[in-house]
Amino acid sequence: MRVSEHVMGTVFSLDVRATAPDVAARAAADAFALLREAEARFSPFLADSELRRFERGECAPSSDLHEVLAIAERASAASGGAFDVRAPDGSLDTNGVVKGWAAQRAADALAAAGCGAFCLNAGGDVVTRGVPEPGRGWRTGVRDPHDPRRMLAVVELGDGAVATSGVYERGSHVWDGRTGRPATGLLAATVVAEDLTTADVLATSVLALGPDGVAWALDHGARDAFGVRPDGRLVTAARAAPSPGA
Template sequence: MGAAPGRQVEVRHIMGTAVSIHALTAPGADVDARPAMEACFAELREADRVFSPYREDSDISRIRRGELTIEQAAPDVAEVAAACSQWEESTQGRFSARWRGGFDPTGYVKGWAVERAAVRHLAPLVLQPGVIAAGINAGGDIQLFTADDSDWVWHVGIADPGRPGEVVATVDVRNGAVATSGSAERGRHIIDPRTGEPVDHVVSATVVGDGLAAADVWATAAAVAGFDDLSWLAGADTRMGILLDGAGRVRRWTGATPVSVQPASVGVPA
């Protein structure tokens, strides 16, 4: 067995959650990933400054107070607004940035910002000699990269809400994103924008995809749709996904094909 790779890790609290960045290097490699990590953190802080609904001085707060229009705001705001409109159409209203009487893209921004920052600053890391892989985890939403000449695989555990500290499945990812939504971690915080009512029939919805922005939207849409409704799946570009409901059932799909429904206690193969 070869020597374990080196691991450089930095953690910051940004966008209301813990954000950790990991860089794996070949044994003995003289690589400093910290500049790329700090650049990634800086970009996320700027996204928080512009988009946070909890900051009185953010562009989003000013828009919601009528002090600023989307066109007058930072250019990223118009980009996000356009993307949210497209996602509302794609999810048939299961996702929306306008359900609370104003523009609030909170449900989209974190995944979008993390993916964008990771692609800009972490993806180039794995092109450097001696770097095996790099990834970012923002409150359980993950974007991962692996060097083409490496056999490294990220093993991502999907938490079992009914058994704290346990996982219901492990997903292997080389390059891609994993997003989880639902009521297990934060309670009934997901709202069905079509009704304005909180949803709790799915305690955890995990989606694996190419990019975190899309994976995060589809995880939210899956939670809103509910455990028994996969009618949205045919129009979604996901690699795989897992739903867990409050009764302990697990539903799994691969691509656009439902695979199985089973009790959570049985577990789900990776």
């Protein structure tokens, strides 16, 4: 079963395999409902969202908002302040956390509902479970920021997630929290991780940190990571080998 919907400012698509059609349909409807709810509650563009009402002091943070802000605080501390949900104008913008967090929650709901294998694509950020067919994982292409017709890499996943953060489509919308200025060291950063919450936050952090962020990500939950400099050169890093006897 395949279904897609425009939500959270992008297109989410879902491909479910190895699942009874009625189970898949109900699970998909519930998953997309979770995504629409997250958009309504945490959008920085809706004046009556929970995020904006909290910012104005009109409500206490719900457990979900508290969780989102806690994820952001941990990422900020780990990145030395480069990751920041406080925009340069002082307003809260949790988009660097919420899309991956909401998509991961939707994926967890799909798995709990009995979906045996699926791929949830959140506007290019992907979370998967199982495999589409025996002997082959889910394949996600990572595009060249200089040429949308060319793929820099193809990531094959079973259970896992991949996220890319870049400035090549929306311009300089990611800032370095240490300076309050747009992040310019990389055009794009891609992270593979166990879950999409982690992959998405790490990808944004790498973009904010610049080239040094690629190696940093491997020490903070990434299975793999790479970046693209403005001149097109790739930035990669190898995970440090364990010391003898470790």
